[in-house]
Amino acid sequence: MVNIKYANAYIEVLEILKYIPVEDYNKIPKNKIELFKTNANNRYIFKYNISKTLDEQNVSKITKGIIAILFRDYWATESQREKIISKQNYDRMEIEKEKQEKYKSNGIFKEKQINENSINIENTSIIEYKEALFLKILNKIKRILGR
DSSP, X not given: OOOHHHHHHHHHHHHHHTTSOHHHHTTSOHHHHHXXXXXXXXXXXXXXXXXXXXXXXXXXXXXXXXXXXXIIIIISOHHHHHHHHHHHHHHHHHHHHHXXXXXXXXXXXXXXXXXXXXXXXXXTSOOOOOOOHHHHHHHHHHHHHHO
């Protein structure tokens, strides 16, 4: 079962797609349209007003995201697509930097790393191998009998 938020977003997307040009609608793969129809919440009612923008209407963030992905993948020119992808990559990198700064300042991971390094230094000392007394005697007997 699809999350209710996504099911409602699919209805909103399908309603918005009714108002785009036919040639743009035909650029969307049929299986994607079927996915929206199959997983849509048919009890949810949404009316799109063409005189208002998406921001002015009560459209969910999920719907805006789906429309943005449809634009990027099917309607954008090559230069628009490159700009969108580079902006998305930049945003992802910024989020990663924020995460690193957030957890770096915490100090938990730094302390753990220091402890691991000190353990490795202590455990890397050279171990001298000593032959057991029984093995020494056994090896001497083998050498004597072997000659």
